[in-house]
Amino acid sequence: MATLKELAKQDELFSGGHRLCAGCGIPPIVRLVLRSANAPVVATTATGCLEVGTTIYPYTAWRIPWVHSAFENAAATISGIETAYRAFKKRGRIPQDKNIKFIAFGGDGGTYDIGLQALSGALERGHNFLYVCYDNGAYMNTGIQRSGATPFGAATTTSPAGDVIPGKQELKKDLTRIVVAHNVPYAAQGSPHNWADLSKKAEKALKVNGPSFLNVISPCPLGWYSKPEESIEAAKIAVDTCYWALYEVENGVLKINYKPKQKRPISDWLKMQGRFKHLLKPENKPLLDRMQQYIDTEWERLLSLEGKII
Amino acid sequence: MTTPAIKGQAGLTGNSAIAYGMKQINPDVCAAYPITPSTGIVEEFSGYVADGAVDTEFITVESEHSAMSACIGASAAGARVMTATSSQGLAYMWEMLYIASGMRLPIVLTDVNRALSAPINIHCDHSDSMGARDAGWIQLYSETVQEAYDNLLQAVRIAEHKDVMLPVMVCLDGFITSHAIENITLINDADVKEFIGEYQAAHPLLDTDNPVTYGAMTLPDTYMEFKHQQSKAIARSKDVVSEIGKEFGKKFGREYGLMEKYKLDDADAAIVILNSAAGTTKVAVDELRKAGKKVGILKPRLFRPLPYREIADALRNVKSVAVLDRVDSMNGFGGPLFNETRSALYELEKRPKVISRIFGLGGRDYKVKDAVQVFDELLKIADTGKVESLTKYIMNKES
Structure with missing residues (x-):
């Protein structure tokens, strides 16, 4: 694995000057993943913050070949690109020793929800690509609407904390498990606060032969109602509360990459974010307890699977 | 295999x-x-x-x-x-x-x-x-x-x-x-x-x-x-x-243009139609021609882009035209080929009468007799200059 010094010396493939928000988790994720490739990369991005924030014509933040076509089809688009690459290699139009990596980026809306079918199809077909989901837990680009990745209890513009319904009443979809069920060679969850872990995972994901998947928590000050300067801290506390577990499934074997010495209560994470403000009111204690219970159950489940073929 | x-x-x-x-x-x-x-x-x-x-x-x-x-x-x-x-x-x-x-x-x-x-x-x-x-x-x-x-x-x-x-x-x-x-x-x-x-x-x-x-x-x-x-x-x-x-x-040895004109040069009445039904219509034209009736077909090959000048030119001397659409635009005003053909003809100083007929939806048969019927109607329009029904479905169902 590259050291931080080595990573910092590499050419920047994702330039500054883009229009993503201050404190957005996406740029550090994308930069780190691109730096881990150690090979030419062709990327696609689903419609969303990353796409609109980086390519306002005639500007582009991408110093690699990049394409955006639509919202729900990043995995299908990268399938086509990767297949063209194989066709060209077979026909001698690309030298045999040239090795290009293919990466699709999508937000949680474009991955958990509208893009799930295309993702499933591409995983099942076994294309050689990495799919990176930056999960900020809502449709942030369109103004913070609820997605299948929105945490239980969170207030969004389509699941507001009202007088009768206190925010989102459903649990988050466990997308990483769904991806693992496709028996892909490598799938993992990462966080931008732990650059070493994320970088190592991106390197592994790009080395395997076949589809790989990274689900990365991505703080969003706009949608989380959190302080931009606390984004990386918010990602860290999400991991320390075990809301967002850092683990990987390599050739079917589950490994937990980080176990907090002392698991922090979920309220530590919630209190940084305005979207959970209502959950911290005394009358909503049962909701807070339910969320804590869900996190505990999921963490126990992961611990019980550690080292096993799942 | x-x-x-x-x-x-x-x-x-x-x-x-x-x-x-x-x-x-x-x-x-x-x-x-x-x-x-x-x-x-x-x-x-x-x-x-x-x-x-x-x-x-x-x-x-x-x-x-x-x-x-x-x-x-x-x-x-x-x-x-x-x-x-x-x-x-x-x-x-x-x-x-x-x-x-x-x-x-x-x-x-x-x-x-x-x-x-x-x-x-x-x-x-x-x-x-x-x-x-x-x-x-x-x-x-x-x-x-x-x-x-x-x-x-x-x-x-x-x-x-x-x-x-x-x-x-x-x-x-x-x-x-x-x-x-x-x-x-x-x-x-x-x-x-x-x-x-x-x-x-x-x-x-x-x-x-x-x-x-x-x-x-x-x-x-x-x-x-x-x-x-x-x-x-x-x-x-x-x-x-x-x-x-x-x-x-x-x-x-097989040349293609933007459209096929079938016995259209001296025709008084013409059907404009796409794809396989043009073949059926050709049989009707041959039969009617034998009976001395001046009828023909315009079969566009290129629909996008619309060769509107060429369409107008091809139908310049025709007195009456039926555009047969195998689709309804659901606009209350005939099919897309009808609307666009009719619009293309607007540039002509002397315009033919143009009617819309919807046929063959969902695989419904379109027979030679249907084409003959449309041509009969067109020849009447060519004679009288009067259109009785601008848009109509060819139901072609024995009941």
Whole structure:
């Protein structure tokens, strides 16, 4: 694995000057993943913050070949690109020793929800690509609407904390498990606060032969109602509360990459974010307890699977 | 499965002829999903892939939306790309059709025309391709298996022409043409290869030394320039379609223009009609001509872009015209071919009377007697100058 010094010396493939928000988790994720490739990369991005924030014509933040076509089809688009690459290699139009990596980026809306079918199809077909989901837990680009990745209890513009319904009443979809069920060679969850872990995972994901998947928590000050300067801290506390577990499934074997010495209560994470403000009111204690219970159950489940073929 | 060697004359269904044409084209990438009645194309092409008769990379996608998305990715990567679909499949691709044309990707799609739900119906009409008529794709219509095969080969050249760079849709009638065996003349592999040539994309994604950004976000200050360029390109493509149709004729003996005029020169009454039903109408014309009636047909081959000047010119001396649409625009004012033909004729100082007839929806029969009936009505209009019903369905149902 590259050291931080080595990573910092590499050419920047994702330039500054883009229009993503201050404190957005996406740029550090994308930069780190691109730096881990150690090979030419062709990327696609689903419609969303990353796409609109980086390519306002005639500007582009991408110093690699990049394409955006639509919202729900990043995995299908990268399938086509990767297949063209194989066709060209077979026909001698690309030298045999040239090795290009293919990466699709999508937000949680474009991955958990509208893009799930295309993702499933591409995983099942076994294309050689990495799919990176930056999960900020809502449709942030369109103004913070609820997605299948929105945490239980969170207030969004389509699941507001009202007088009768206190925010989102459903649990988050466990997308990483769904991806693992496709028996892909490598799938993992990462966080931008732990650059070493994320970088190592991106390197592994790009080395395997076949589809790989990274689900990365991505703080969003706009949608989380959190302080931009606390984004990386918010990602860290999400991991320390075990809301967002850092683990990987390599050739079917589950490994937990980080176990907090002392698991922090979920309220530590919630209190940084305005979207959970209502959950911290005394009358909503049962909701807070339910969320804590869900996190505990999921963490126990992961611990019980550690080292096993799942 | 072994691949039969087919040379020269062959009895082939429309689907087999398209699959065979695709085999000869041997595209870099094909991404497709099964749907009746175009499934046969995908099945037969899969056989060519499995047997090594082509070295195309075939992506068996999980939906038509992903089929077109994968085609877009592969085409932007620099590959020559093809697919085939019908009906709901084309409807499901709809979002991506606009993106393929907006990104100026020369993808070739065969649409085996089938009705759209609801109610669900697997048989022929033109609701699918007509629903995509404003998607920025060039559309070629085919009366016969031969025309479908010839159109497919020309479509590759048209799409990839440097003055065009747009996707092309080749349309043929579901079951009527896709499943009927016709004796057609095939072109040998070497000639096909020479005719279509190699495709070298100008800015492929796979050229990692020269990175490009495709599909950037545009705001009101630039979006319109992109659309204006696209609009000019599809308008320009009309001349490219003509040129390539002529070149095809010189090389292979079957010349193609923008439309076919059948006994139209001295006609008083004309039917304008697309695809296989033109064949049925030709029989009616022959019968009526024997009885001394001056009737003819205008069969557009190119519908997108609309060759409006040529249509007006072709119908300049006709007194009455019936435009037969195998689709209803659901606008209370006839089908799309009717509306656009009628609009094209507006430029003429002396305009013929033009009526709309909707026929053959969901595979309903269209018979010679139906065409004869329309011509009788047209000849009456030509005599009296009076139109009794501007728009009407030809129900053709014995009750």
